[in-house]
Amino acid sequence: MDGPLWLLLDAxxxxxxxxxxxxxxxxDFIAFVDHxxxxxxxxxxxxxxxxxxxxxxxxxxxxxxxxxxxxCYELLRGRSADDDERECLHALTLRIRNHPIxxxxxxxxxxxxxxxxxxxxxxxxxxxxxxxxxxxxSGLGGRFEFIVIVREKNADCYRSIISEIGVDAEHAWMIGNxxxxxxxxxxxxxxxxxxxxxxxxxxxxxxxxxxxxDRFRVVREFADLAAVF
Ligand SMILES: [Mg+2]
Numbered sequence: 122m123d124g125p126l127w128l129l130l131d132a133x134x135x136x137x138x139x140x141x142x143x144x145x146x147x148x149d150f151i152a153f154v155d156h157x158x159x160x161x162x163x164x165x166x167x168x169x170x171x172x173x174x175x176x177x178x179x180x181x182x183x184x185x186x187x188x189x190x191x192x193c194y195e196l197l198r199g200r201s202a203d204d205d206e207r208e209c210l211h212a213l214t215l216r217i218r219n220h221p222i223x224x225x226x227x228x229x230x231x232x233x234x235x236x237x238x239x240x241x242x243x244x245x246x247x248x249x250x251x252x253x254x255x256x257x258x259s260g261l262g263g264r265f266e267f268i269v270i271v272r273e274k275n276a277d278c279y280r281s282i283i284s285e286i287g288v289d290a291e292h293a294w295m296i297g298n299x300x301x302x303x304x305x306x307x308x309x310x311x312x313x314x315x316x317x318x319x320x321x322x323x324x325x326x327x328x329x330x331x332x333x334x335d336r337f338r339v340v341r342e343f344a345d346l347a348a349v350f
Pocket of ligand 1: 131132
């Protein structure tokens with residue numbers, strides 16, 4: 122492709138592992154609930170409902186996730202959690218906050234290859250301090266000319282980002298693992314979009330993908346981006 126382009130990259134589950142830590146915490150939560158009548162998938166469904174409802178009001182991030190676990194627990198028990206239970210629920214999310222950053226294969230080399238020809242930005246959603254801390258721990262921060270942490274990735278968010286950078290939509294691409302956050306709204310705003318599939322993508326981020334679109338691509342893995350751009 123003709124360059125230089127602005128390539129905007131997602132972070133969680135595109136550059137590094139993220140959702141697997143939440144999934145582990147959710148498994149532990151379901152075991153902790155140990156519900157007498159509901160099956161594990163039904164408990165998970167209740168949690169998904171609590172999360173979907175609260176994300177609109179409170180946003181993402183581990184702090185909100187922890188509160189969602191407590192809320193779901195109380196809903197399922199039909200009473201308030203006591204101090205011990207609350208402490209156990211908080212402990213379930215500690216590994217999400219403390220795990221070392223695990224980059225996907227070839228991320229560093231591929232970013233270096235891309236930034237030799239193009240301009241790179243990082244567009245992540247979630248809690249600002251938490252996302253910046255992960256970026257810091259990843260050691261990748263210096264590879265991006267533009268870093269923004271947003272509350273939600275929608276078409277307006279992408280429009281305002283490219284206007285802030287001063288690039289037109291034809292010269293901007295969004296790259297990420299989430300159909301809901303990285304692909305659908307970026308295409309709606311006129312950017313190109315590349316899906317880097319991740320089988321551990323959070324189920325609330327899954328959406329139908331465009332069947333045909335001249336600015337939508339799917340790669341097999343992160344390193345393949347070097348051949349696309
Ligand atoms: Mg992601």
